[in-house]
Amino acid sequence: MNTVVAQLQRQFQDYLVSLYQQGFLDNQFTELRKLQDEGTPDFVAEVVSLFFDDCSKLINSMSRSLERPENVDFKQVDSGVHQLKGSSSSVGARRVKNVCISFKECCDVQNREGCLRCLQQVDYEYKMLKTKLQDLFNLEQQIVQAGGAIPQVNIN
Amino acid sequence: MPLDGGVSCLRRSEMIGIGIGELESPPLDSDQVHVLAVDDSLVDRIVIERLLRITSCKVTAVDSGWRALEFLGLDDDKSSVEFDRLKVDLIITDYCMPGMTGYELLKKIKESTSFREVPVVIMSSENVLTRIDRCLEEGAEDFLLKPVKLADVKRLRTYLTRDVKVSDRNKPKVPEDLSRFSSLAMVTPPPPPPPSITSVKSSSLEEIVSSSPPPSESSISPVDSPIRRMEMRSPGLD
Numbered sequence: 001m002n003t004v005v006a007q008l009q010r011q012f013q014d015y016l017v018s019l020y021q022q023g024f025l026d027n028q029f030t031e032l033r034k035l036q037d038e039g040t041p042d043f044v045a046e047v048v049s050l051f052f053d054d055c056s057k058l059i060n061s062m063s064r065s066l067e068r069p070e071n072v073d074f075k076q077v078d079s080g081v082h083q084l085k086g087s088s089s090s091v092g093a094r095r096v097k098n099v100c101i102s103f104k105e106c107c108d109v110q111n112r113e114g115c116l117r118c119l120q121q122v123d124y125e126y127k128m129l130k131t132k133l134q135d136l137f138n139l140e141q142q143i144v145q146a147g148g149a150i151p152q153v154n155i156n
Numbered sequence: 157m158p159l160d161g162g163v164s165c166l167r168r169s170e171m172i173g174i175g176i177g178e179l180e181s182p183p184l185d186s187d188q189v190h191v192l193a194v195d196d197s198l199v200d201r202i203v204i205e206r207l208l209r210i211t212s213c214k215v216t217a218v219d220s221g222w223r224a225l226e227f228l229g230l231d232d233d234k235s236s237v238e239f240d241r242l243k244v245d246l247i248i249t250d251y252c253m254p255g256m257t258g259y260e261l262l263k264k265i266k267e268s269t270s271f272r273e274v275p276v277v278i279m280s281s282e283n284v285l286t287r288i289d290r291c292l293e294e295g296a297e298d299f300l301l302k303p304v305k306l307a308d309v310k311r312l313r314t315y316l317t318r319d320v321k322v323s324d325r326n327k328p329k330v331p332e333d334l335s336r337f338s339s340l341a342m343v344t345p346p347p348p349p350p351p352s353i354t355s356v357k358s359s360s361l362e363e364i365v366s367s368s369p370p371p372s373e374s375s376i377s378p379v380d381s382p383i384r385r386m387e388m389r390s391p392g393l394d
Contacts, residue, residue: 028303028305031303031305031306032203034306035203035206035207035210035306040206043206046202047199047202047203050198050199050202051199054198054199079254082252083197085281086197086199086200086281086302087197087199087200089281089302089303090197090199090200090203090302090303090304091199091203092303
């Protein structure tokens with residue numbers, strides 16, 4: 001039993017560290033993890049889930065705004081990017097946030113093509129992160145089910 | 157009253173997934189710090205609420221300046237007797253919100269007779285000095301750069317504890333630059349608020365792995381004054 005738990009914990013730790021190293025997550029994700037405890041073991045999972053819902057909604061509405069070249073509502077797109085940048089920053093979704101920075105620049109100069117590219121990229125990034133974090137949470141669950149504790153992981 | 161429905165319905169639907177809304181609210185402890193958090197972003201509201209709860213605050217979270225004014229009873233000109241008893245120890249608000257900005261909310265609070273003494277903290281994702289200055293000039297207590305961290309909230313908590321505790325009236329302990337806070341210590345804690353307030357969701361101390369600092373830990377030196385703190389912050393990621 002012990003070795004199973006230790007193995008899972010090791011896997012979890014390595015996986016989490018790799019997410020930071022590959023730039024998917026930043027320090028704010030660490031901050032979120034600090035807010036989770038035995039009483040609220042699903043806090044992080046639930047916050048990121050709300051974040052992903054947000055992503056989906058905002059991407060859809062921005063996509064609609066960008067649809068017709070002759071009639072782009074850049075104000076609406078800018079508002080969407082602002083919201084997306086804010087929430088990605090709040091959960092530590094580093095890559096998503098970085099795309100938002102470029103996205104905002106395209107919005108500022110009313111570059112529709114650039115916006116469309118950024119939109120595609122942000123869609124890709126949030127979905128990728130969603131998959132990665134799902135794997136992470138699955139590992140977490142396995143550790144708990146095997147009777148182990150979720151390791152504190154120190155990211156330098 | 158539309159107030160009750162506006163605040164608690166909003167929060168119920170948000171909180172259900174998280175399970176926070178399912179927690180029973182304990183009897184309101186008049187010594188506990190009650191924070192009103194204002195942010196149009198759901199994700200940010202959840203995070204700030206958790207940050208505040210972990211530092212032993214009771215939290216009411218609303219999604220707009222209008223809702224905040226409604227909650228405080230400032231949304232119309234006639235003063236309501238019930239709201240004289242509303243105990244809010246800190247208001248923390250996002251700056252960029254549709255409709256009413258955090259700055260506009262700050263002004264309205266500072267213009268009110270009932271709540272002008274309540275510290276207001278502004279949060280923003282943008283490190284714009286003119287914005288920060290404007291808010292501080294208008295009477296904001298502090299300015300936090302988003303994303304907000306536990307250390308930021310703990311810091312807020314530190315200077316609040318001194319003001320709220322009835323027993324802590326030893327004025328000489330209060331450093332000069334925070335002497336304006338001594339007026340808060342003079343306010344008699346109100347009697348327990350009406351039932352509509354306790355139904356607004358908050359959690360008890362017990363279920364939180366509390367990392368709240370004991371009062372003795374808070375030694376505020378002049379160097380910790382809001383403006384200095386702000387200057388010492390490193391620029392936010394933009």
